[in-house]
Amino acid sequence: MKFLLLATTLTLTLGAQAQRPVYLDETKPVEQRVEDALKRMTLDEKIAVIHAQSKFSSAGVKRLGFTDFWTDDGPHGVRPDVLWDEWEQAGQTNDSCVAFPALTCLAATWNPTMARLYGHSLGEEALYRGKDMILGPGVNIYRTPLGGRNFEYMGEDPYLAGRMVVPYVQGLQANGVAACVKHYALNNDEEYRHQVNVVVSDRALHEIYLPAFKAAVIEGKVWGIMGAYNLYKDQHNCHNAILLNQILKRDWAFDGVVVSDWGGCHDTDQAVRNGLDMEFGTWTDGLTMGKTNAYSSYYLADAYKRAIREGRYTERELDDKVRRVLRLFYRTTMNRQRPIGFLCSEAHYDAARKIGNEGIVLLKNRQNVLPIDTLTARNILVVGENAVKMMTVGGGSSSLKVQRELSPLDGLRATLAPRGVNIVWERGYVGDTNGSFNGVTSGQDLSESRTPDRLVADAVSKARKADYVVFFGGLNKSDYQDCEGHDRKEYGLPYGQDRLIEALAKANRNLIVVNISGNAVAMPWADRVNAIVQGWYLGSETGHCLADVLTGRVNPSGKLPFTWPRTLDDVPAHRLGTYPGTWRPDHKIIDEEYKEGLYVGYRGVDRYKTRPLFAFGHGLSYTSFRISNLRVDKTTMTHDGKLTFTVNVANTGKREGAEVIQLYISDLQSSLPRPVKELKAFMKVSLRPGESRDVTLTIDNAALSFYDDSRGVWTSEPGDFEALVGNTSDKPNLKVRFKLTDGLH
Ligand code: BGC
Numbered sequence: 241m242k243f244l245l246l247a248t249t250l251t252l253t254l255g256a257q258a259q260r261p262v263y264l265d266e267t268k269p270v271e272q273r274v275e276d277a278l279k280r281m282t283l284d285e286k287i288a289v290i291h292a293q294s295k296f297s298s299a300g301v302k303r304l305g306f307t308d309f310w311t312d313d314g315p316h317g318v319r320p321d322v323l324w325d326e327w328e329q330a331g332q333t334n335d336s337c338v339a340f341p342a343l344t345c346l347a348a349t350w351n352p353t354m355a356r357l358y359g360h361s362l363g364e365e366a367l368y369r370g371k372d373m374i375l376g377p378g379v380n381i382y383r384t385p386l387g388g389r390n391f392e393y394m395g396e397d398p399y400l401a402g403r404m405v406v407p408y409v410q411g412l413q414a415n416g417v418a419a420c421v422k423h424y425a426l427n428n429d430e431e432y433r434h435q436v437n438v439v440v441s442d443r444a445l446h447e448i449y450l451p452a453f454k455a456a457v458i459e460g461k462v463w464g465i466m467g468a469y470n471l472y473k474d475q476h477n478c479h480n481a482i483l484l485n486q487i488l489k490r491d492w493a494f495d496g497v498v499v500s501d502w503g504g505c506h507d508t509d510q511a512v513r514n515g516l517d518m519e520f521g522t523w524t525d526g527l528t529m530g531k532t533n534a535y536s537s538y539y540l541a542d543a544y545k546r547a548i549r550e551g552r553y554t555e556r557e558l559d560d561k562v563r564r565v566l567r568l569f570y571r572t573t574m575n576r577q578r579p580i581g582f583l584c585s586e587a588h589y590d591a592a593r594k595i596g597n598e599g600i601v602l603l604k605n606r607q608n609v610l611p612i613d614t615l616t617a618r619n620i621l622v623v624g625e626n627a628v629k630m631m632t633v634g635g636g637s638s639s640l641k642v643q644r645e646l647s648p649l650d651g652l653r654a655t656l657a658p659r660g661v662n663i664v665w666e667r668g669y670v671g672d673t674n675g676s677f678n679g680v681t682s683g684q685d686l687s688e689s690r691t692p693d694r695l696v697a698d699a700v701s702k703a704r705k706a707d708y709v710v711f712f713g714g715l716n717k718s719d720y721q722d723c724e725g726h727d728r729k730e731y732g733l734p735y736g737q738d739r740l741i742e743a744l745a746k747a748n749r750n751l752i753v754v755n756i757s758g759n760a761v762a763m764p765w766a767d768r769v770n771a772i773v774q775g776w777y778l779g780s781e782t783g784h785c786l787a788d789v790l791t792g793r794v795n796p797s798g799k800l801p802f803t804w805p806r807t808l809d810d811v812p813a814h815r816l817g818t819y820p821g822t823w824r825p826d827h828k829i830i831d832e833e834y835k836e837g838l839y840v841g842y843r844g845v846d847r848y849k850t851r852p853l854f855a856f857g858h859g860l861s862y863t864s865f866r867i868s869n870l871r872v873d874k875t876t877m878t879h880d881g882k883l884t885f886t887v888n889v890a891n892t893g894k895r896e897g898a899e900v901i902q903l904y905i906s907d908l909q910s911s912l913p914r915p916v917k918e919l920k921a922f923m924k925v926s927l928r929p930g931e932s933r934d935v936t937l938t939i940d941n942a943a944l945s946f947y948d949d950s951r952g953v954w955t956s957e958p959g960d961f962e963a964l965v966g967n968t969s970d971k972p973n974l975k976v977r978f979k980l981t982d983g984l985h
Contacts, residue, residue, distance in 0.1 A: 261276060261280075262276035263276040263277035263280070263304065264305065266576065270567065270570045270571075271567075273566075273570060274563050274566045274567055274570065275563075277301070277304060277306075277566050278559060278562055278563060278566060280304060281301060281304070281562065283545060283548065283549075283555075284545070285301050285303070285304075286555070286558055286559075286562045287540070287541060287542075287544060287545045287558075288301070289301065289306075289309075289518075289562060289565045289566075290517060290518055290519065290540050290558075290561050290562065290565060291518065291519040291520070291522075291535060291538040291539075291540045291541050292518075292519065292520045292521065292522075292535055292538065293308070293535055294324045294325060294535075295322055295323070295324070295325060295326070295327065295521070296310060296311050296312055296322070296520075297309060297310045297311065298311075298518060298520070298565075300569065300573065306566075306569050306573065306574065307573050308573075309372050309373070309565075309568070309569065309572070309573060310370055310371050310372050310373070311371065311372065311373040311374075311375055311420070311499070311520070312366070312369070312371040312373075312374065312375065313374070313375045313376065313637045313638055314374045314375035314376030314377075314420070314422075314637070314638065315343055315362075315374065315375070315376025315377040315378060315392060315638060316339055316340050316341070316342055316343070316376075316392075316632075316638050316640065316777075316779060317337040317338060317339040317340055317362065317365065317632070317640040317642070317779065317780075318335075318337045318362070318365045318366050318369045318371060318374070318640075319637070319638075319639070319640060319641075320332065320335040320336070320337075320640070320641035320680060321335050322678070322679075325532055325533050327678060327679075328678075328679050329641075329678070329679035329680060334583070335369060335641060336583075336584065336641050336642060336643040337365055337369070337583065337584065337640055337641065337642060337643065338361075338365060338583075338584050338585075338588040338589055338592055338642070338643065338779070338780050339592070339632040339640045339642045339645065339779030339780045340358055340361065340362060340588075340591070340592045340595060340779050340780075341592060341595050341596045341599055341776060341777065341778045341779050341781075341785070342391045342392065342638075342758055342776055342777040342778075342779070343376075343377055343378065343391070343392055343393055343394050344390065344391050344392075344393065344394070344395065344599075344758045344776055344777075344801060344802075345595065345596060345599035345600070345776035345777070345778060345798075346358055346394065346404060346408070346595060346599060347393075347394035347395040347400060347401065347404050347599075347801035348395075348598075348599040348600075348601055348774075348776065348798040348799060348800065348801050348859070349595060349598040349599045349797075349798060349924075350400070350798075350799050350801075350900045350922055350924050351598055351924045352403050352404060352406070352407045353407070354594070354595045354598055354599075355404045355405070355406075355407040355408040355411070356407035356408070356410060356411040357411065357591050357594070357595065358408055358411065358591065358595055359407065359408040359409060359410065359411025359412035359413075359414075359419070360411035360412070360414065360415065360591075361411075361587065361588045361591040361592075362374060362411075362412060363411060363412040363413070363414070363415030363416075363417045363581070364415060364579070364581040364582045364583075364585070364588065365581065365582070365583055365584075365588060366412075366415070366417045366581065367415055367416070367417060367578065367579060367580060367581025368580065368581035368582055368583040369581075369583065371417065372417060372418060372572040372573050373417065373418040373419075373420050373463075373464055373499075373568075373572065374412060374417060374418070374419060374420065375420050375422065375466060375499075375637070376392070376419065376420065376421075376422060376638075377392075377394070377405055377408050377409075377419065377421060377422075378392045378393045378394075378421070378422050378423060379393060379394050379401045379402075379405050379421060379422075379452035379453060379456065380393050380422075380423055380425075380426075380427050380428050380449075380468075381393070381395075381396055381397075381398065381401070381428055381448055381449055381452075381840060382395050382396040382428075382801070382802045382840075382841065383396070383428040383429065383813050383834070383840055383841075384428070384429055384727075384808075384811055384813045384814060384819055385728075385731060385759045385760040385761070385802075385805065385808070385811065386429065386727040386728045386729075386731065386759075386808075386819070387428060387429045387430065387727055387728075387759065388429070388430035388431075388636075388720075388721075388722065388723050388724060388725065388726050388727045388728065389427075389430055389636070389722075389723075389724055390722070390758050390759050390802075391635065391717075391722045391757070391758020391759065391776075391777055392635075392638055392724075392758070394452065394801060395800075395801025395802045395856075396801065396802040396803060396840055396841030396842070396856060397801065397802075397841065397842075397856065397919050398447070398448055398449075398450075398451035398452050399451065399918070399919045399920060400801055400919060400922070401451075401452035401455075401801075402451050402452045402454070402455035402456075402459075403455075403922075405421065405452050405455060405456045405460060406455050406456060406459045406460040407460075408460075409421065409456055409460035409461075409462045410460055410461075413460075413461075413462070413463060413571075415578070415579060415581065416571065416572055416575040416577070416578035416579070417572065418462075418463040418464045418496075418568060418571065418572050419456075419460075419462050419463065419464060420462075420463075420464035420465065420466050420499055421453060421456040421457075421460075421462050421464070421465050421466070422465070422466035422468070422501070423466055423467070423468035423469065423477075423501055424453055424465050424466060424467055424468055424477065424483065424488070424498075425445075425449055425450060425453060425468060425472070425477060425483055426438040426440065426445075426449055426468060426470060426472055426477070427468035427469060427470050427477075428449075429727050429819065429820065429832075430724060430725055430726055430727050431726055431727045431820045432820060432821075432830050433468075433469045433470055433725070434469050434470070434503075434504075435470075435471075435828065435829055435830050436470040436471065436820070436821060436829075436830050436831075436832050437470070437471040437472070437473075437474055437821075437829050437830065437831050437832070438470055438471070438472050438832055438833075438834065439831055439832065439833040439834065440472075440833075440834040440837075441834070441837050441838075441949065442947065442949040442952070443837065443838060443912075443946070443947050443949050444834055444837045444838050444840075446947035446949075446954075447838055447946060447947050448838055448840055450487070453465070453488075454492055457488065457492045457494045457496075458492055458493075462496060463496040463497070463567075463568055463571055463572070464496050464497050464498075464499055464568070465488060465494065465496065465497075465498050465499070466498075466499045466500070466501050467479070467480070467483075467484070467498055467499070467500050467501055467504055467516065468501060468504070469501050469503075469504050471829065474829075475510065475514070476504065476505075476506050476507075476510070477504070478498075478500040478501060478504035478505050478506075478511070478516055479500075479505065479506075479507065479510035479511045479513075479514040479515065479516045480514055480515070481510075481513070481514045481515070483515075484498055484514055484515025484516070485514055485515045488515070489515055495564065495567060496564060496567070496568065497517040497518050497561075497564045497565055497568050498515055498516050498517045498518070499517070499518045499520060500516055500518065500519050500520055500521065500522075501520075501521070502520050502521025502637075503521045503522055503523070504521070505519045505522050505538070505539050505540070506539070507539060508539040508540070508543045508544055508547065511539045511540050511544075512540070512544060512547075512553060512557050512558075513557060516540070516561075517561040517564050517565060518561075518565065519538050519539060519540040519541075522534070522538045522539060523537075540561075544558075584643045589780060589781060592778075592779050592780050592781045593781040593784050593785055593788075596776075596778040596779070596781055596782070596784075596785030597785050597788050597789065597794045598797055598798060598898075599776060599778075599798045600773060600774065600775060600776065600778075600785060600786065600789045600796050600798050601773070601774040601796065601798035601799060601800055601858075601859040602771075602773055602789070602796040602798075602859060602860040602861065602862075603772040603773060603774055603800075603804075603854050603858070603859070603860070604766070604769070604770070604771060604772040604854075604860070605770070605771050605860050605862075606770040606771070607749075607770055608862075609708075609749075609750055609751075609752060609770040609771040610752060610771045610773070610790065610792075610862070611789075611790060611791055611792030611862060612656075612708055612710075612752075612790055612791050612792070614656065614659050614661065614791055614792075616707070617656075617661055617707040617708055618660070618661060618662060618707055619661070619662050619664070619705065619706045619707050620652070620656065620661055620662070620663045620664075620706060620707060620708045620709075620710060621663075621664055621665075621666060621699070621702045621703050621705075621706035621708070621709045621710070621748075622648070622649050622652060622663060622664070622665045622666070622709075622710050622711075622712065623665070623666050623667070623668040623699045623703070623709060623710070623711045623712070623713075623740070623744060624667070624668050624669065624711050624712040624713040624737075625667060625668070625669060625670065625671040625686070625712075625713070625716075625735075626648065626671070626712040626713050626714055626716065626754075626756040627647065627648045627649040627665060627710075627712035628647050628648075628649050628665065628684070628686075629647070629671070629672075629675070629682075629684070629686065629716060630645050630647070630675060630682040630684060631645075631716060631717060631756065631777050631778075631782065632645050632777075632779060632780070633675060633676065633677045633680050633681070633682045633717070634677045634716065634717030634718060634723065635677070635717035635722060635723050635724060635777075636717075636723055636724025636725060637724055638724070639677040639678060639680065639717070640680075640779075641680045642779075642780050643780070644780055645779070645780050645782060646780070646781060646782055646783030646784055647782065647783050648712045648754065648756075648775070648782060648783050648786045648787075649663070649665050649712075649783070650783045651782065651783020651784050651785070651786055651787035652710070652783070652786070652787045652790065652791075654783065654784075654787065655787040655788075655791050655793070656787070656791065664702060664706075666695075666698055666699040666702055667688060667690075667695055667698075667699070668695055668696065668699040668711070668713075668737075668740050668744075669692065669695060669696075669713070669735045669736055669737055669740050670686075670688045670692070670695070670735060671716055671718075671734065671735045672686075672716055672718040672721075673686035673687055673688070674718065677717075692736055695740075696736075696739065696740050696743055699740065699743075699744065700743045700744065700746075700747045703744050703747035703748045703751075704747045704748065706748060706750075707750065708748075708750045708751075708752060709744055709747070709748045709750065709751045709752070710752045710754060710790065711740075711741060711744060711751065711752065711753045711754065712754045712756060712775070712786075713733065713735075713737045713740075713741070713753070713754075713755065713756070714733065714737075714754075714755040714756040714757040714761060714775070715728070715733075715734070715756065715757040715758070715759065715761065716756075717777070721734070722757060722758045722759060722777070727820070728759065731760075731761065731762045731807065731808040732761070732762045732764075733761050733762065738762075738764060738765060741753060741765045741769065742765050742768065745765060745768045745769050746768075749770060750770070751769055751770065751771070752770075752771040752772075752773065752790065753769050753771065753772045753773070754772075754773045754775045754786065754790075755772065755773070755774055755775060756775045756776070756777065757774075757776070757777075758776065758777060760802065760803070760804040760805060760853075760854075762806070762807065762808075763853060766853060773786075773789065773790070773796075774798070774800070792862060792895075795861055795862045795863060795895050795896060795897040795898070796859065796860065796861060796862065797859065797861060797897060797898035797899070797900070797924065797926075798859050799857050799858065799859035799900050799902075799967075799968070800854055800855070800856055800857060800858050800859060801856070802841055802856060803841045803842050803844075803845055803852045803854075803855060803856045803969075804852055804853045804854035804855075804858075805850065805852050805853065806850075806851065806852065806853045810845075810848075810850040810851075810852065811844070812835075812836030812839050812840065812844035812847070812848065813834070813836055813840075815836075815848065816835040816836055817835075818832060818833055818834060818835045818836065819832065820832060821833070838914075838915055839915065841856055842855065842856040842857075842917075842969045842970075843915035843916070843918070845969075845970075846915060846916035846917065847915065847916070852970070855968050855969045855970035855971075856968075856969040857900070857902050857919075857967070857968045857969040857970075858968040858969070858970070859900070859968075861893075861895075861897045861898075861899065862893070862895050862897065863891055863892075863893030863894060863895040863896070863897040863929065864891075864892045864893040865889055865890065865891055865892065865893075865897070865899045865927070865967065866888075866889070866890045866892050866932075867887060867888070867889050867890075867899075867901065867965065867966060867967060867973075867974065868887070868888050868890075868974070869886075869887060869888040870885065870886070870887045870963075870965050870974035870975070870976050871885065871886045871887070871976070872884070872885050872886075872963065872976050872978055873885075873886075874978070875977070875978050875979065876978060876979045876980075876981050877978060877979070877980055877981065878980070878981055878982050879941045879956055879980065879982055879983060880941065881940070881941075882938050882939065882940045883938065883939055883940075883963075883978060884936050884937070884938045885903060885921075885936065885937045885938075885939075885963055885965065885976070886934050886935070886936045887901060887934070887935055887937075887965050887974065888932055888933070888934050888935075889901060889925055889927065889932065889933055889934075889935055890927070890930075890931070890932035890933075891927035891928060891929055891930060891931050891932070892930075893929060894929050895929060896926065896927070896928050896929060897926070897927065898924050898925060898926040898927070899924070899925055899927070899967055900922055900923070900924045900967060901922060901923050901924075901925065901935050901937065901965065901966075901967065902919060902921075902922045902965065902966060902967060902968070902969065902972065903919070903920055903921040903922065903937045903939070903963055903964070903965050903972075904917035904918060904919055904920065904963070904964040904965075904969065904972050905917065905918055905920045905939070905943050905944060905961060905962070905963055905964075906918075906961065906962040906963075906964060907944065907946070907957075907959070907961055908959065908960040908961060908962055908977075909957070909959035909960050910946070910957060910959070911957060912946060912948070914946055917964055917969075917972070919969070920939050920942075920943035921937040921938070921939055921943070922937070923935055923937060937965075939963075941956050941980075942954075944956040944961060944980055955983060956980060956983045957980070957983040958979070958980050958981055958982055958983045959979065959980060959983075960977060960978075960979055961977070961978055961979070961980060962975055962976070962977050962978075963975065963976050963977075963978065
């Protein structure tokens with residue numbers, strides 16, 4: 241009897257297993273499951289998964305048990321839900337999030353561990369919100385400080401951006417949430433972003449604009465790439481044969497999906513043949529315009545189906561797209577091991593604070609004005625709209641609805657009021673009083689009745705009596721500031737802030753200027769201000785992060801991820817008159833030729849011998865460091881070998897602190913012109929007072945290579961090289977030479 245029962249159970253179990261189709265069998269390799277699912281899908285089902293069905297979702301395959309697929313912005317937190325087919329808020333009560341610091345700040349940490357923490361924490365928020373793909377991070381190179389979306393990107397250097405994007409992607413995807421690295425490629429400014437045709441040399445494309453994307457694909461193994469709005473070689477980048485078919489899919493062997501930017505797809509034939517896999521946002525300008533429920537008239541919907549039925553295409557291209565989408569499903573929605581995630585957990589706030597603390601950059605600190613001496617200070621005057629204005633609302637698609645956001649003023653009060661410090665706020669200037677974006681409102685009343693002169697006078701009279709004056713100004717996320725869709729109109733600070741700062745500097749020598757922005761700004765008053773801090777957009781924990789650094793609870797260790805020029809004329813793109821480009825006679829396309837080629841950022845500083853206000857890689861600390869004794873393990877290297885550099889770093893001051901050791905390579909003999917030096921390794925080290933440590937940095941052939949455009953390959957040439965080591969790009973004072981004995985051709 242017992243035996244009989246056992247036999248029946250066994251048969252049932254075996255029977256169930258035998259019936260389970262391969263595509264649902266988790267013991268089978270994913271590629272086999274993909275092929276099995278593909279075989280079972282009808283033409284309608286295949287077409288349905290390659291385009292949107294709502295503003296942010298695409299269909300699964302209900303009959304086979306594949307659920308709908310949900311995307312969401314990105315990249316600083318999970319965007320609140322909009323209606324199914326409208327951009328208006330859905331009005332959910334469970335879609336408030338933690339806002340993490342903007343990606344410029346993340347890049348300024350120069351700490352890949354922070355990028356991993358960022359991706360991981362954001363992934364948990366996304367999971368809880370039911371999102372399968374985060375539309376980010378962005379790694380477009382910072383080419384001009386006018387760029388409206390620079391705050392969403394990781395700075396001017398391809399190597400730094402590459403080191404930071406990989407762990408962000410890995411952290412996010414470890415949770416079973418896809419990253420969608422954007423905007424591929426050459427979307428380096430916002431003005432006319434749908435019409436700009438970028439003209440760029442192959443060398444600049446491969447050496448400057450593509451490496452961070454390549455790192456995300458090859459090392460980060462990213463599951464999604466978003467095509468950019470602009471054009472390259474007269475073809476929109478969401479269906480660009482060279483960028484997508486040749487470089488991304490053939491050369492880099494990308495096996496994920498190419499997602500169009502919202503409204504970035506323009507043509508069925510190009511979308512079919514040139515590598516687009518999922519079409520989103522068509523009939524919109526990415527924001528508001530739109531036809532209602534137009535999903536079946538998308539370029540990859542009915543028009544494509546009809547063309548297949550009429551025999552204009554076989555299903556070859558379609559199957560390639562669907563395979564990629566199915567692979568994406570297995571990685572995300574069909575991953576049964578996916579955790580549930582958390583929303584607004586304390587761990588996420590802690591992560592946001594930690595990242596913000598590490599990214600704030602101390603640009604200048606004459607006479608050690610900072611940190612604020614909390615033992616002697618009794619009266620602090622805080623000035624500026626940015627001390628109170630919520631900055632998580634605005635900026636375009638990265639705008640968020642946060643559970644909480646602590647302002648700089650409240651952060652300082654929370655830290656200093658318990659110590660008996662009296663803090664008073666004066667507005668000083670009026671920027672933008674509108675606190676709403678896409679239906680999310682900050683609820684702040686920023687109206688003001690005083691005249692600009694009165695505002696300055698009121699601030700100055702109080703500044704005279706204060707122990708410290710802390711000014712929070714800069715940009716904000718309103719149109720033509722740090723905001724998607726347009727670039728800034730000028731390099732100078734808006735809203736008359738220069739005049740105010742000059743007046744405050746005269747009134748009080750303990751003036752601390754905290755610039756809130758994602759971009760460099762002109763600082764004509766820099767010589768007259770003793771302390772300058774770059775405060776970025778720090779998200780939910782803004783107030784805590786800034787108070788931590790200003791009061792010395794945290795010793796600043798951020799380094800600029802971009803060059804801070806004195807004037808716009810010092811920026812190669814502007815000096816050469818390349819921005820924003822030249823309209824063609826039909827006024828449909830504007831050609832923007834990147835005439836500066838490789839010489840972007842510090843590469844341009846070296847080339848044109850300009851003197852930036854603050855150099856790429858610059859950032860001060862409340863302690864001091866000595867970097868000495870640079871050594872290299874060998875003086876020759878072969879193309880398949882490695883070199884290890886060792887340098888001693890000592891904390892010679894009185895506080896614990898962290899320093900970023902930066903290694904630049906200079907090619908001393910080359911058949912093609914090369915930048916004077918390029919960042920090829922870095923490491924952040926934390927040291928207690930008096931502590932010293934040897935830091936090792938290793939490079940391989942990639943650090944010596946350049947793109948040979950005559951042959952379309954990366955190559956290195958035998959000859960002499962120099963490694964330059966330091967803690968900023970303008971003074972890498974330690975040098976050591978070595979030789980590459982055989983190049984890679
Ligand atoms: C932006 C993308 C964003 C998408 C969806 C577009 O306008 O360029 O970065 O992910 O909208 O909101």
